[in-house]
Amino acid sequence: MKDFRELETEIKKASDKFTNIESINEFRIKFLGKKGIISLEMKELASLSGDERKHYAEKLNKIKDSVLEIIASKTEELNSEELEKKLKSETLDITLSTSKSYGTIHPISQVIEEVITIFGDLDFFVAEGPEVETDYNNFTALNTSEHHPARQMHDTFYVETETDGMPNVLRTHTSPVQIRSMLTQKPPIRLIAPGKTFRCDNDQTHSPMFHQVEGLVIDQESNMSHLKGCLEIFLKTFFETDKLNMRFRPSHFPFTEPSAEVDIGYTKKGNQLIIGEGEDWLEILGCGMVHPNVLENVNINSNEYQGYAFGMGIERLAMLKYGISDLRTFFDSDLRWNKHYGFSPLNIPSIIGDLS
Amino acid sequence: MKFTYSWLTEHLKTNAHFEEIEKKLTSIGLEVEDIQDTGKAYKDFIVGQVLEEKKHPNADKLKLCKVDIGKEKVDVVCGAPNVEKGMKVVYAPVGSTIPVNQMKIKAAKIRGVESYGMMCSEYELGISNEHDGIIRLEEKETIGRSFSEIYGLNDIIIEIGIxxxxxxxxxxxxxxxxxxSAGMGELLDRKISKEKGSFKSPIKIEIQDNKICSTFVGRYFRNVKNTESPEWLKNKLKSIGLRPISALVDITNFVMYDENRPLHVYDADKIDGKIIVRKANDGESFLALDEKDYQLKNGMCVIADEKKVLGLGGIMGGESTGCSTETKNVLLESALFDEINTAKTGRNLSILSDARYRFERGVDPNSTLKGIDLATKLILEICGGECSEVELAGNIKENKNEVSTSSSYIxxxxxxxxxxxxxxxxxxSLGIETSQTGDVIKCSIPSWRQDIHGEADISEEVIRIKGYENxxxxxxxxxxxxxxxxLNYAQKKLMKARHFIASxxxxxxxxxxxxxxxxxxxFGDINKLKIVNPISEEMDILRPNLLPNLLQAIKKNKNRNFDSFSIFEIGSQYRSTFPEDQLNIACGIKSGIKAQxxxxNMQTVFDIYDVKQDLTSLIDYLMPGNKKISVSNDCPSWYHPGRSGSIKINNSVIAGYFGELHPRVANQFKIKNKTNIFELYLDELPITEKKTTNKPVLNLSDFQIVTRDFAFVIDKKVKSEEVVTSAFKVDKELIRNVEIFDLFEDDSLGKDKKSIAIKVTLQSNEKTLTENDISEISSKIIESVEKSTSGTVRS
Incomplete structure (x- = not known):
């Protein structure tokens, strides 16, 4: 029996000549094809006896493995060369681009959601009421009788429908939601009510439609100090500042007693308002202890229950926080403005993530 | 409310600095809105005297003056026609600022001649509108004296919000x-001598209705001279922005602003008979001091004599008995009018007056006589004459307002x-007298505080004086x-919709x-949506739909060179002006260029399929899970009838619409581009609140997926959806998806025919489908589609 040395030399010789995939294929057919040298040798082994056959088969299998290995490694080598060549020719101009546009959330919606997030964390729920209100809910139930001088400061819009003989109005504040909620819910109550409000006034600093958020807390112990605590957490969180100069000063609203207006300190650095610091004051909201008459009007015993209420302008919060200078631009539908001041729809205010 | 610091100190003995008082005012609820230090504004202006006056060499209308200002003599070029030698003038030196225009005076050459400073008119100093000439001061004024002292302007004007x-x-x-009360000093009690009067008033007073007027105090003065007021009085009124008129009128204004006691003076010679306080009758009219004629209505409070209406009680006097310089005999009124009646009358007739402002807020019932006393003193001092005894009609209300409270409540x-x-x-400290029984503290409220009615009010007084900072x-x-x-379900829905649409x-x-x-x-019945007092004609109704304003927005932005619009609003629209007729809507518009x-890429434009997709995926997002969404042609009239659809969920309610804006409506809004809109009635979406946090069971098959394509020729009018549903229903288990991938219309297909090609995806949960299985189901699909669309399969 031969010792295959010749075969091995032939393999080595042939394997040096690879130039492309075809030559590898030829090489494979030459040695491993049906009529290939190794395959024929394998067949011949059948005529040998036991031990001898075993011995030669082992040898031949080794040679076969080495051929397979050569094929694999050479193929890999050639493929890789081929790919390198291809990659060199495959170039795109990466300075070209396509664009994708996103929509925006209006700053009023953004601020309302921020406010809800902060108060939600303090266990307030969101209450609602209609934008057209009865005179009773908007005024009378809030301790503002028909001829109260405070009514004239409200510049009310009237509509042609009536309820109980009084013309309905476009609500002048979100406070009637207090009345609606207290009529349907027993204390303890903790709510905020954001929404549209209307006053018949239109100039640089007044819009006939604007937004407010109302807050109401009624239970057995909430007092002025809780009101102060509540507003302090809210304002600090909202303006995303640890420093907050806050000033309460007496004011008057028919539906609260004592009543207060709240100012926050600010300074101006260039064109920027820095909220919280400084000795100049900005009026930010009105608040007070709910007037006992209001509680009695909604059948809540004012000897047992008490609490506080507050109301603030959403546009004002937005203007101060986001540096928007003109109130009227909110409703102007100038898309340049909306795209500039609007927020990403993915930017949902949250307590764990960012507020804004 | 405006006042001056010096006026305040006539009533308040204080050692506090002005800055302290300013802070305290705000902290007790009298918010300081403005402070003007006139002493500062006028500090540079002094008295000068014109020594020489000659023609300017280069200008006809200008004069060269030498002015003595005390420490030196300066040259001033002056254009005033009334300047003359020897005249005492108000001199503004170089470096001072002219109040009316904030112009800074500099040394300058005027037409070639040096000029140092300026001589001022009242207009330039911001005191009046007089600008015909410069101020001529009295001869006796000392050269170099501060001008502000002479005009009583050396003061601080404070404006507070009440x-x-x-x-x-x-x-x-x-x-x-x-x-x-807040510890800023001591209230000075001004002693006013009470005149008894030397005769009985010839004019009697009768109150016919004491509900509208409970007290009327009158006093007759004879032989008065209604002259110009003295300087101190004029300056006082001017300093708070009031125009001096005549001594009698000025005195009543002074008492009102000083003591908060509205008064009125009548020319007594023009009163016929007695004074009658009564309710007006419909049809009566009256010419008021503002020279307007008012038509009175039943119930308004009038002051009348036996023949005519003289005035509206607590609001405004009348022209017929107004005082002039000829007035000799007068009747002084100090009365108390009902708050509500005054408010109603004032609002009804749209009269704003200082008196109304006070009476509708409530005037101290005990101030009637004090007002008479103070005014009497001033009238006798300034106008001379004699006064009658006081004539009182009605009665002076006793103050009975009492409130009980306790420190635990507070x-x-x-x-x-x-x-x-x-x-x-x-x-x-507030003048509230108290008496204590056990824990209960009984408070007796002074008559000047008309606003304290209950315990809550007492709590405000306490914290106001103690300080909110505490x-x-x-x-x-x-x-x-x-x-x-x-947030409740509906509120969450709104918020989710907002973020989805923006995304x-x-x-x-x-x-x-x-x-x-x-x-x-x-869009709706506009007659049901009217606003009685709209801000403008363009905003005269509540919106019946979100579209009008959004379409206006498109129009506006088009003018700003936008050519691609994707805008939306979530808000309310109204069916009527009843509170309950408000709906929550999400309305979106896509119009113009979709991709530039x-x-x-080639440019593409938005079409109705964009908004349809947006609407259905929005519904999918808001209502996850199984539901049947069906589309039909019944849309409201603002949609293009052939290019719009309504969306029904689970075959019940219509939840929204999509489509092209009707060309007629587009035309109305002057919009030329095709406008694709969707509206979603958020309140109509069926509630799908999660019953469990578990997701539905997931069934996955590992057997092979097979797809087969079919094309059918059908009548154009047959909806393509029919092809999809009829294919689907053949085998709901095996058919995983049916999708239209081609739509082809050509005459070669036959008249009014179209070709629809669908790709059907098949997969079994149990086995790999054999060729036999597939061809069996394929022929069933063809049969089913042909039957329900009356079409034929294309081979």
Whole structure:
């Protein structure tokens, strides 16, 4: 029996000549094809006896493995060369681009959601009421009788429908939601009510439609100090500042007693308002202890229950926080403005993530 | 309310600095709105005397003057026609600022001649509109003296905002009283001599209805001279922005602003018979001091004589009995009018007056006589004459307002301990007398405080005087949860919708809830939506639909060179002006260029399929899970009838619409581009609140997926959806998906025919489908589609 040395030399010789995939294929057919040298040798082994056959088969299998290995490694080598060549020719101009546009959330919606997030964390729920209100809910139930001088400061819009003989109005504040909620819910109550409000006034600093958020807390112990605590957490969180100069000063609203207006300190650095610091004051909201008459009007015993209420302008919060200078631009539908001041729809205010 | 610091100190003895008083005013609820230090503004202006006056060499209208200003003599070029030698003038030196225009005076050459400073007119100093010539001061004025001293301008003018409850602070004395209560000094009690009067008033007074007027005090003065007021009085009124008129009128104004006591003077010679206070009758009219004729209505309070209406009680006097320089005999009125009646009358006739402002807020019932006394003193001093005895009609109300409270109530409301002692001491500083029985403290409210009715009001007084800065801060985080949900289902739906729509490229707008009725007939019944007092004609109704304002927005932005619009609004629209007729709507518009022509793509424009997709995926997002969404052609009239659809969920309610804006409506809004809109009635979406947090069971098959394509020729009018549903229903288990991948219309297919090609995806949960299985189901699909569409399969 031969010792295959010749075969091995032939393999080595042939394997040096690879130039492309075809030559590898030829090489494979030459040695491993049906009529290939190794395959024929394998067949011949059948005529040998036991031990001898075993011995030669082992040898031949080794040679076969080495051929397979050569094929694999050479193929890999050639493929890789081929790919390198291809990659060199495959170039795109990466300075070209396509664009994708996103929509925006209006700053009023953004601020309302921020406010809800902060108060939600303090266990307030969101209450609602209609934008057209009865005179009773908007005024009378809030301790503002028909001829109260405070009514004239409200510049009310009237509509042609009536309820109980009084013309309905476009609500002048979100406070009637207090009345609606207290009529349907027993204390303890903790709510905020954001929404549209209307006053018949239109100039640089007044819009006939604007937004407010109302807050109401009624239970057995909430007092002025809780009101102060509540507003302090809210304002600090909202303006995303640890420093907050806050000033309460007496004011008057028919539906609260004592009543207060709240100012926050600010300074101006260039064109920027820095909220919280400084000795100049900005009026930010009105608040007070709910007037006992209001509680009695909604059948809540004012000897047992008490609490506080507050109301603030959403546009004002937005203007101060986001540096928007003109109130009227909110409703102007100038898309340049909306795209500039609007927020990403993915930017949902949250307590764990960012507020804004 | 305006007053001056010097006026305040006539009532308040204080050692406090002005800055302290300013802070205190705000901290007790009398918010300081403006401060003008006129002493500062006028500090540079002094008295000068013109020594020489000659013609300017280069200008006809200008004069060269040499002016003595005390420490030196300066050259001043002057253009005033009235300048003359020897005249005493107000001189503004170089470096001073002219109040009216904030111009800074510099040394300058005027037409070639040096000029140092300026001589001023009243207009330039901001004192009056007089600008015909410079001020001529009296001969006796000393050269070099400060001008502000002469005009009484060496003062600080303070303007405070008075909330509607603080009627007691509508006079300087009331403000002083409140400051004294807050520890800013001592209230000075001005002693006013009471004149008894030397004769009985010839004019009697009769109150016919004491509900509208409970007190009327009158006093007759004879042989008065209604001259010009003295300087001090004129300056006082001028300093708070009032125009001096004549001594008698000025005196009543002074008493009103000083003591918060409105008065009125009648020319007594023009009164016929007695004074009658009564309700007006319909049809009566009266010419008021503002020279307007008012038609009176039944119930208004009038002051009349036996023949005519003389005035509207508590609001305004009449022209017929007004005082002039000829007036010799007068009747002085100090009365108390009903708050509500005054408010009603004032509002009804739209008269704003200082008197109305005070009476509708409530005037101290005990001030009638004090007002008479102060005015009497001033009239006799300034106008001379003699006064009658006081004539009183009605009665002076006794003050019976009492409130009981306790320190525990006050403490509970304010959030910190207030002791009995502290409570009583604060109340007493406010003039509230107290008596204590056990824990109960009975408070007797002084007549000038018409706003204190209950315990809550007492709590405000306490904290106001103690200072709001002393309120502690308490934690408000509750021990146990009060509210299960922060947002309810409907509120969450709105918020989700907003973010979803913005995430598919729409910009959110917030537009007015009003709109212009002219463009809105198509959207609803505009007669049910009218606003009685709209801000403008373009905003005369509540919007019946969100579209009008959004379409206006498109129009506006088109003019700003936008050519691609994806805008939306979520808000309310109204069916009527009843509170319950408000609906929550999400409305989106896509119009114009969808993708600009680029190096990569051709330009594409938005069409109704964009908004349809947006609407259905929005519904999918808001209502996850199984539901049947069906589309039909019945859309409201603002949609293009052939290019719009309504969306029904689970075959019940119509939840929304999509389509192209009707060309007629587009035309009305002057919009030329095709406008694709969707509207979703958020309130109509069926509630699909999660019953479980578990997701539905997931069944996955690992057997091979097979797809087969089919094309059918069908009538154009047959809806393509029919092809899809008829294919689907053949085998709901094996058929996983049916999709239209081609739509082809050509005459070669036959008249009014179209070809629809679908790709059907098949997969079994149990086995790999054999060729036999597939061809069996394929022929079933062909059969089913052909049958329900009357079409034929294309081979």
């Amino acid at each position: 909330t509607p409850n603080r009627q007691d602070c509508l006079g300087v004395k009331g403000i002083a009283r409140d400051l004294a 403490s509970r409301r304010l959030g910190f301990e207030v002791s009995d002692k502290e409570l009583i001491s604060i109340l007493s 309120i502690p801060t308490s934690n408000i985080r509750p021990k146990s949860k009060i509210n299960k949900n922060i 598919i490229e729409y910009d959110e707008l917030v537009t007015f809830a009003f709109t212009d009725s002219k463009n809105c007939e198509v 022509k680029s190096w990569k």
